Amino acid sequence: MRMGRSVSTLLFAVVLGWSPMGCDDGDDPVNHPEDQDAELDSFDSDDCEGEQHETEQSEVVLCQREAVANPQAAVSTALLALGTFPNAIAVDGGYAYVVNSGDNAVQRYELGNPSASQASFITLGKDQSPYDLAISGEYVFVSNNLGNTLAVGMKSGGEAALVSDDSIRAPQDVLVTEEYILVAATEFSYPAPSERFGSLLVFSREAEPKFLRRIETSYSNPQFLQRYGEDVLVISSGATDFDLETYLLSPLTEGGVDRFSLDTLLTAAGPERSFPLGMNGLIGNPGRPALIGDLLFLGSGTAPTLFVLDLSTNQVLHDAQSPLRVFDAGSANALVAPFAGPFGLLYVLDFNNDALWVYEPGCGEWLLGPLDIGESEELMEGPLDLAWSDDTHAHVLMSVSSSITAIDVGALTR
């Protein structure tokens, strides 16, 4: 475990294009986690824009935070049991909502009293395999990966209504804006398509959403969506190649990010801008996004690395050729997922090792990691998603062990 304050990080912050002092006072989450999927109207990173690129190459950047002596004490495992194949979690109004893919249901539990849990709070119908959810107002929108439907449920629970359209094929992420419900349709099928596949689907934002249009993405396999001001970012992972001899998954086509303006979403021929992220050996397959200011961090489904984009300058800072490495996995695959969190820090889940890493973008230093967040000494539990129960407490969805690990991130660093 690496701990301690960094005092001489050079150039790294310049590469990141990030001010050492940032636009954050160090006490509040840079980007409140609830924004990531569920929030409609709070995106306040604009204040930072003017400070983003003033760093000089010779500047010595000091980290604002350091790891505490015993961060393990901040981890509480097995907070509660989830359903079958939990895949996504979101927090809203004192409750956490968990998508249990194998149960075709959304489970709800009280943040203040996790034992008050309802496993089948929202039911989605048979053969759906829900993947992700977004909460807006009184509604809960769920993408159904096998059912090829968009489910509209109520926060008060009950049976969800299903929206069908031929364009909805193997959907994953869902995002709600002021006007639209956006769905990343991977359009994946077996055997894998030989041509580019995947699209952004646009639905009207209403109780009975109407399909408005399908926009092809520049890269195959769009899996994640991220709101950025008046734009939406579509993260496509690219196709992958699984080798049955080595059991390694490697990128087959490059992934990338498409940037769409919400204002022209219904008329635009394609994305306003695209960011190819390349592939390099096992490095590729960009995944879950985390936004800190104008910096977009993307996880990877194949390697222990992050991709980084500066959205204010439309620059790719770390692509597959020069990734931001989280740890060394040797010749093995890894799956890492970043989350923006309190104190302007980036919290990265390591699926295969049940670990958490903490990164301070301001100084470009890994403050902490690997921090064990699993309960079992010998079985992999697979941390996959994270939601913030309050300003400093994270609920981590352990997808293999079907449980929640709670972390007081305020007690990880100081």
Next chain:
Amino acid sequence: MLVWDRAGCQWWHIFLSIGRLACLCLPWAAEVWADEAWLEPVEVDAPTEPAEPAANTSTIELDQAASFGRSLSELLSRVPGLYVKRAGSVLQPARAQLRGAAAEQVVVTLDGVPLNSLANAAFDLSLIPIYALQDAIISRGAGSLVVGSGSQGGVIALRSAAQGEQPDSVSATLGGGSFGHWHGNLAGTLSTDSAAIRAGVGLSAVEGDFDFVDLHGDAQTRQNNDAFQVGAFASGQLTLAEAVALSSTTLFSWTERGAPGPSEFPQRFSLARSEETQFLSVLKSGAKEAIGLFDEAYLDPQLSLAYRYAGSVYDNPKALLGGASYHSEAQEHSLRPHFELSLLYGSAETKLLLASRHEWLERTLESQPSDGFERHGFAVAATQELSPFANDALILQAGLRMELDDDGEIAWIPRAELLLSPWPTASLQLDLGTSFRRPAFDELYLRSEFIRGNPELENEEAFRTSARLMLRPHPALRGDLGLFLIDFENLIQFVPNNALFYQATNLRGALSRGVELELWTQPFEALSATLAYTYTLAERSAPPHYPLPGRPKHLMSALIGFEYDPLHLELEARYVSERSLDVFGKRMAASAVFLDASASVALFSAWSVSVSASNILDVRDAIDALQYPLPSRAFFASLAFKMADSADSSVSEFEAIEE
């Protein structure tokens, strides 16, 4: 080279879509060989029993089960320490666990030949037609010297209806019941002084469209749960020159059934089907009577050769994303020559066993070229039994088995047993030993997109010990109290290796310990009652000591029988406590009480009518595996005919209704 998208952990979505193989096929593994006569008396034509150790067995009669529409798994569940995990209704997969050991750690034999899959080490009890069986002997205790690898939990020895001397007879049963369940079988025996032949054939079918309550509390009907099974058995016995006995047994079954999958995905599995074929043939020869050597010394040689074939096909036309199909096939073969020599002198007995096996597996998975695996093995075992007192007040038995595989690896099974009977009304049995299990072919070599074998696996090891106090204070009252402990090391399980696939892995281990209690009383000649209770605590060795899945802490059954010619009544209640459904102990199956009843009455001289009801309380939310509901209340009625040669005084014409 496959092109496959699994980013964002989509692997389990795809995994789910191919047939939930992990749920049904992961508890596997074992290769074994056996001979039921290993510790038997010298008469080679006597009914053979795999009594090992002799003091710790239970016997379940099965010859009338077909009349009541009962399954093998239901009847085995009466045995203390034994729990059968069922995937659904009649003719759907069912696997036996014993003393906290998984199905792949329990060897099931038929007429001495192991049936456990070479691919996955477990055996599906539904694949053997119950009308082809006579009884089952369940052996618990220290590592089996007869069976060898894979018997950490014990041995379930099935004896076919073809075994043993039987009078000339012809019998038939025809019945039907709930959920489109119907059954018919026909059997006959013909014998002369020096030869006998017995054969039978049967058909079973079920629609399986029972009602259940799903995990959301909604009423549902199980779909694609039908099954059809045809079975046949034949045996022949021949005595040559009044000295040499030859016998042959052949059994065949073919089961075609729906594979309904998890109840939350009925459409995804609506067309999924499987076919399972079992074929077994055993040829045995030996001296009709033990050969006298000198004084009180006798020699009894026996030689057998067994061949077993098992084929399985799984097909789901719309298993995968986008509706693509998934198809797999496997064929297993095993050939087992076996030689056994018993030497009796006075009160001591020495046995020597030599066995060999050649087994091979051919497998085809979707989108992959066929794979083939084979291995050979050789085993030698010896036991020595001493009974220093004339009244058998003390019996000591010790033995050692060595197995040599073609990879040069040698594995040992030592065992010791003591049976102390100071009074006729009380005895104490102690046993101690170790056992092991070689990895099954799938655990070593399977290569699918989601599940991967591991050629580096080491053998599972187990230390076992148990004690049993047997009290017989009165002819109408008996009670057994047992304690057991099994300490597993290098436990082999398929567990998630990373975000991409499961892999067979040697885990640290597990500890299973518990108590078995059985009380039997017969206060009146017509009335009997049996109460059985088992407490099992089976947990992983590694913190936080998750419970092993599917092992209820408490199992209780009560069986009341009333028999007054020509009427036979039976009432059975079973309680199963809460048990974990996953390896992390996070999701639990609720405790449940099941109530069954049956009755039969003899009509005229050769006819009988039977009726039965199972799950009378109509429990509709019971499961043994996630989203695999168990059937609701069901009824069954049958008409049976049996005409036996009345010249044989040992067989009643009413045998059909007697247990």
